[in-house]
Amino acid sequence: MPQTLSTREANLFRTVIRHYEDKQYKRGLKAAEQILKKNPRHGDTMSMKALIMNSQGKTEEAFALAKEALTVDMKSHICWHVYGILYRQHKNFDEAIKAYKFALKLEPESQQIQRDLAVLQVQIRDYQGYVQSRFAMLKAKPHLRQNWTALAIAYQLEGSLEQAENILTTYEKSMTNVPLKTDQEHSEALLYKNTIIAERGDIKRALEHLESDCKNCLDRLAVMEMRARYLGQLNRKEEAAKAWRALLDRNPEHPEYYKGLIEALEIDEKDEAALKAIYDEYAAKYPRSDAAKRLPLNFLTGDSFKAAAKSYLTNMLDRGVPSVFANLKHLYSEVAKKEAILALAEEYLKEHKGSEQANGDSSKGVGAALYFLAQHYNYHLSRDLAKAMEYVEQAIELDPKNVDFHMTKARIFKHQGDTAKASETMDRARSLDTKDRYINSKAAKYQLRNNENEKALETMGLFTRAETVGGPLADLTDMQCMWFLTEDGEAWQRRGNTGLALKRFTTIHNIFDIWQEDQFDFHSFSLRKGQIRAYVDMIRWEDSIREHPFYFRAALDAVKLYLDMFEKQQASANGTNGTGEATNGEDAAEKKKAAKKARKEAQKAEREAAEKAAKQDPNKATAKKDEEPKKKDDDPNGLKLAATTDPLGDAMKFLTNILQFSPKNIEGQVAGFDVYIRRKKYLLALRCLNAAQALNPEHPRVKEQFAELQKAVESLDDAQSAKVKEVLKAKFSS
Amino acid sequence: MAEDKQPPAVVEGATGGDVEEEVQPTAKSAEDRKAAAALSSLDSNREDESSAQVDQDAVQNAFHSLSTAGSKQAEVKKVKVDAADVALLVEELELTKAKATELLKAHDGDAVKAINAYVAAPAA
DSSP states (O other), rough: OOOOOOOOHHHHHHHHHHHHHHOHHHHHHHHHHHHHHHHHHHHHHHHHHHHHHHHHTOOHHHHHHHHHHHOTTTOOOOHHHHHHHHHHHHHHHHHHHHHHHHHHHHHHHHHHHHHHHHHHHHHTHEEEEEEEHHHHHHOOTTHHHHHHHHHHHHHHHHHHHHHHHHHHHHHTTTBOOOOOOTTTHHHHHHHHHHHHHTTOOOOOOOOOHHHHHHHTOOOHHHHHHHHHHHHHTOOHHHHHHHHHHHHHOOOOOOOHHHHHHHHHHHHHTOHHHHHHHHHHHHHOOOTTTSHHHHHHHOOOHHHHHHHHHHHHHHHHHTTOOHHHHHHHGGGGHHHHHHHHHHHHHHHHHHHSSSSSSSGGOOOTTHHHHHHHHHHHHGGGGGGGHHHHHHHHHHHHOTTTTTTTHHHHHHHHHHHOOOHHHHHHHHHHHHHHOTTTTHHHHHHHHHHHHOOOOHHHHHHHEEEEESOTEEEEEEEHTTTTTHHHHHHHHHHHTTTHHHHHHHHHHHHHHHHHHHHHHHHHHHHHHHHHOOHHHHHHHOOOOOOOOTSSHHHHHHHHHHHHHHHHHHHHHHHHHHHTTEEEEEEEEHHHHHHHHHHHHHHHHHHHHHHHHHHHHHHHHHHHHHHHSSSSOOOOOSSSSOHHTTTSHHHHHHHHHHHHHHHHHHHOOOHHHHHHHHHHHTTTTTHOOEEEEEEHHHHHOOOOOHHHHHHHHHHHHHTTOOSSOHHHHHHHHHHOOO | OOOHHOOOOOOOOOGGGOGGGOOSSSOSHHHHHHHHHHHHHHHHHHHHHHHBBBHHHHHHHHHHHOOOOSOOOOOOOOOOHHHHHHHHHHHHHHHOHHHHHHHHHHTTTTTTHHHHHHHOOOOO
C-alpha cells in the first residue's frame, strides 16, 4: 500500500535524504522525526531514520526499525533498499542482494538500486548475476560507453570471452566519428579488447588488431611489449628480435627484454659466448646499465665467469655500492661461483690494502671490500660468524660512523643468537643517522626480536604522525604496517601475553579484510576513468590476496597460539584430576601474573587515554560535533580474544584461509592436521595429512601425524558413520 | 501525486564508491566550492562527450541486436542425492550445503567416493 505525504512533508522527506547524503545526521534525524510525528507509520521515513541511526553506530536499533518499516510498507522500494544497505554494511552480502533484488522488482527503473546491486554482485563474484545487472544497465543507458565496457568486463569475468569481444565491437561499430587520439577511455578500451582477443588464444588476430587499431594507443609501452610478445609467440623471430631491441633501447635494465631478445635470436642456452655477446653489446651501448653487466653472471661458468665477476665486483667496490652483495648472493647456490666470488673479494682487498684511501671516502675501495666480506661470512650459505665479525670490526675501525657497517654487525649478533646485543648494536646504527627511516625500522625490528615491545614502539614513534589519536600504534595500524604488527605479535607471544599477540595477528587478518572491502570503490570508479586493464588485473589479484606471505605468517602464528591455548586448557582440566600438578601450578601462577600485568597495563592505558581526551576536549569537541564518533576499540589488549573457551574454533578463521590459499605450504598443512585431529574431524585431518605427504613424505612431523591418526582411527567408536570409517580405514589398510 | 511520494533515489552514503560523489557539498571556502563544481562538471562533460560521439539510434539498434542467450549456463547433472549424505559431508568436511550437494552430484551421489576425492592430495 503506497503511503502518501502532504506536500510539506514530502519536501521534508527530501531534506532528510539530503542531510543523510551530506552526513548531517543529527539534522536528518530531526527532520525525520518531524514527519513521523504527523505520520507515525510512514515506512519510507522510518527506513531513512534507520539508515541514519546505522551511520551513527546504533546498529541494532537500526535493524529493528528497518524491519518495522518493512512490515508497515512492504511495497516500498525504499524500505527494501535501505534494508539491503544495512545488510551490506554488515557484510551479509547474500541477504543484501536479496533485498536489493526485491527493491528492484518494485522499482525496476531505479538506476541507484540497480547499480548497488551490480556492485555487490561483482564484489562477491556472482558473475552471472553481474552480467544480468550490467545488461539491464546498458539497456537503460546505451549511449554511455562505460556501460558497454562494463558488460564486456562482466562477460569476460564470467568466462564468455567471445561475448565480451562482441560487445566491444558492437559499440565500436556504432560510433559515428572517430574519437580524438588523446581520448584515454577510447585508447584503453582498444587495448582492453586486444587483451581479450589474446586471451581467447588467437594471437595472430590479436597482433593484427594491435597493429591496425591500437597503433596510436596512449600506453606506448604496453603496445610495444604486447607486440614483441605476440611476434615471439607467432614465431616471427626476426621482427620479434627487432621489437625486443626497441624495448631495450627504452629500458636496458629489464631482464625480461633480454630474455625475449635471446629467444627471438634463437641462441642456444649453452652457448655462453653468444649469450655474452648480446649483453656486451648493450653494456657497451649503455655503459651505466647494471643489468647488462650483472645478468651474464647467471649463466657464465669457469674462467669467463671469473673474468666477468671480477670486472663487475671491482667496479662496484671501487664505487662503493652498498647493495653489491645483495646483487650477487643469489649466485651462492652454485658452490664454484661462491668460492670464486670470495677469492675475488679477498684478492681485491689484498691489492688495495696498502694504498691510501682514494679521495678519503672510506665506504669505497677497502671499506667496501671489508663490508662485502663481512656480509659474505654472515650469509647462510657461506657462514663463518667469527670471520664475519673480524671483517666488520675492521670496516668499522676504518669508518666508525658508517650506518651500513654497524647494521651488518647487528645482523651478525643476531645470527649468533644474541638478540640483546643485536638490538643494542642496531640501535647504535640508528643513532648514526636519525633521519633514515630504513635504519629506524630495522632498529625497531631488532628490538622486537629482543622482546622489547615498548622500546620498539617508541623507536617507531619517531617516524609516525604525531597528531594521530592513540599514538604510534594507532598510526601504524592505520597505515597497515604489517611487518611491525607481526613482529610485535610474535614478541608478545614469546613474552606470554596471549591477548596482545592474538590482537596483532587478528589485526593483520582484518587488514586483508579491508583490502577486500576496498574493491568496492573501484567497481564504478575504474569504469568511469576507463582504466579497464588495471581493473581486471586488480579483480584477479584480489581473489588471491590471502596467498601473501604476510598473511600466511600471521595466520600460522595465530593457529599455533590457539593450539597452545587448547593444550593448556586441556592440561589444566586434567590437572584437577591430579596429574602433572607441578607444571600446571607453575603455569597457572604464570598465567595469573600475566593476566594481572595485562590488567594493570589496560588500566594505565585507559587512564592515559582519559587524560589525553580531557586535554583535547575543549577545543576539539565543538569542531567535531556533527561528525560520527570514531569507533572505539572495545578490546585494545586482546583480553577478550585470549579469554576464548573455544580456541580451536577461533583458529578456524585463520586456518581455512591458510589451507585454501597456501595449500602448498607444508607448515600450514601440519598445523591444519593438529587442529582437525583435536577437533575430531578425522577426515579433514586426513586431508591435511595427504597433502603434507604429497609435499614432503620425509618431513618428521608428517610421520608422527601419520601414526597419530592411525591410532585415532583404531579407537574409533560406533558413533562414527560407517562411510567415514570406510574412508579412514582404507588409508591405513594398504 | 506520484511525484510527491517518489523522492530522488536513496544514496548509499560514503561507502557508495564513486569518488567524485564523495566531494562534500558543504565546502568551506569559495575555492573549495569551485573545485567541487569543476569536479562534478567533469563528470557530466564526459557523458555529453561520449553521447556526442555515437549515433543514438545506432547504439539503440546495436543494443537490440544483442541477446543474453550467449551467456554460459552451467550444466546441471540430474543425480539423486541422499539428504543424510549431504548432512554427513556438511558435518565431517565442514562444507556448505550447496558445496556438499555439488560434490556428491559430481560423484553420482556416492558419499565414499566423494569423500575420497575430497581428502585426496591435489595432483601436483
